Amino acid sequence: xxxxxxxxxxxxxxxxxxxxxxxxxxxxxxxxxxxxxxxxxxxxxxxxxxxxxxxxxxxxxxxxxxxxxxxxxxxxxxxxxxxxxxxxxxxxxxxxxxxxxxxxxxxxxxxxxxxxxxxxxxxxxxxxxxxxxxxxxxxxxxxxxxxxxxxxxxxxxxxxxxxxxxxxxxxxxxxxxxxxxxxxxxxxxxxxxxxxxxxxxxxxxxxxxxxxxxxxxxxxxxxxxxxxxxxxxxxxxxxxxxxxxxxxxxxxxxxxxxxxxxxxxxxxxxxxxxxxxxxxxxxxx
Numbered sequence: 001x002x003x004x005x006x007x008x009x010x011x012x013x014x015x016x017x018x019x020x021x022x023x024x025x026x027x028x029x030x031x032x033x034x035x036x037x038x039x040x041x042x043x044x045x046x047x048x049x050x051x052x053x054x055x056x057x058x059x060x061x062x063x064x065x066x067x068x069x070x071x072x073x074x075x076x077x078x079x080x081x082x083x084x085x086x087x088x089x090x091x092x093x094x095x096x097x098x099x100x101x102x103x104x105x106x107x108x109x110x111x112x113x114x115x116x117x118x119x120x121x122x123x124x125x126x127x128x129x130x131x132x133x134x135x136x137x138x139x140x141x142x143x144x145x146x147x148x149x150x151x152x153x154x155x156x157x158x159x160x161x162x163x164x165x166x167x168x169x170x171x172x173x174x175x176x177x178x179x180x181x182x183x184x185x186x187x188x189x190x191x192x193x194x195x196x197x198x199x200x201x202x203x204x205x206x207x208x209x210x211x212x213x214x215x216x217x218x219x220x221x222x223x224x225x226x227x228x229x230x231x232x233x234x235x236x237x238x239x240x241x242x243x244x245x246x247x248x249x250x251x252x253x254x255x256x257x258x259x260x261x262x263x264x265x266x267x268x269x270x271x272x273x274x275x276x277x278x279x280x281x282x283x284x285x
Contacts, residue, residue, distance in 0.1 A: 040229050041161050042078075044137030045071050047225060049079025050108040057101050061113045063144070066185060069172050070138035070165065115224055115253055116145065122220045122251050123151050130219040131189070132156065132208065134199060134238070135226035138165055142192055143174055143185045153189035154213055156204075159196040166194070199226075200234030205245045218249035225255055 049071035051064045068076060083103045119141070122128050129150050133139055136155035155162070169176075175183035176192050193211040197204040209215065221242050227235050242252070 041158055042075075043225070044157075044161055044165075045075030046078045046082065047108055048138035048140075049075040049077075050083065050106060051112055052076060053079055053083060053103060054106075054109040054112070057103070059100065061105070061109050062116060064112075064140055066140040066143060066169070066172060066174065067138075070140060070168050072168075075138075111224060111255060115222060116141070118251075118253050119220055119222065120145060120147075124148055127249050128218040128220055128251065130154065130213065130217050132213065132219055132221050132242075134221060134223040134242075135229075136165075136194070137161060137225070138168075139224075142187060142189045143169075145188055147188045149190065151189050152191045152212065152214075152217075153187075153193070154208060154211060155192075155194045156197055156199065156208065157194070162194050162196055199238050200230060202237060202241065205241045209245065213245070215245040216247050218247045219251075221246070221250065221252045223252070223254045227254065 048064075048067045051062075052067035052071055053076075054060050055063050055065070055067060071079060083106060086104065086106065119131065123131065126148075130152045132154045133141075134156050136157045138161075139155070142153045142155075157165075169185075173182070173184035175185065175187040178187060178190065180187070191212065193213075195204075195207045195211050197207045205213075213219075223238075230238070
């Protein structure tokens with residue numbers, strides 16, 4: 001990506017199954033995936049549920065009014081079970097501390113805040129006018145962040161996730177364009193497009209360009225909670241594809257891992273007492 005910059009949680013990605021995936025499998029045993037095709041797809045609902053629970057705290061780190069709708073009933077149940085699981089683990093280790101909170105500050109809440117801050121800092125500089133969410137899931141930033149004028153928004157994910165998300169957002173009267181009338185949740189971006197592509201294949205950026213993406217415009221690429229589901233080869237292919245269509249000044253925000261120790265750390269932790277750990281960092285790509 002040339003002079004693009006990197007904001008990472010951990011390091012560069014290898015394949016892994018996260019603690020979230022373990023929790024989802026445990027919750028969904030013999031229950032299907034709530035109109036989605038796989039446990040990976042359902043993880044998007046669970047993550048939305050965890051964002052929703054953060055919004056219910058007395059002093060939340062952020063507010064996401066669409067999160068509970070995007071999670072759905074079973075996504076909220078899975079999120080609550082997962083958060084209680086980590087609460088129990090923290091209490092057993094006598095490491096829990098949550099004054100004035102229902103739940104400990106979890107990794108999903110922390111990473112959401114982290115990505116929010118870095119994304120807004122990038123686009124408010126004025127030069128970056130495109131955002132691409134890789135593995136967007138049930139993300140709602142295009143409807144909740146205070147984006148500057150003129151930012152084009154693109155989301156990439158599996159067809160089942162995008163279809164389910166569109167259904168929920170349409171029912172909630174969320175706008176998909178600036179000229180939509182009577183929207184309950186106005187679009188905060190200048191435009192919105194979604195693409196169903198295989199991120200591990202070569203040439204997926206052609207579909208993105210066909211959806212309106214401009215390779216000559218600096219872009220923020222976001223891969224949040226994605227790389228642990230991909231093989232190392234797929235991650236390499238994805239990065240090469242994104243780099244090939246990234247204008248000078250683009251940025252990449254990722255969450256990924258370089259060692260088994262970091263993978264194990266991510267799987268076993270989710271609470272505020274680990275804020276001192278080297279989890280979040282930024283630097284040149």
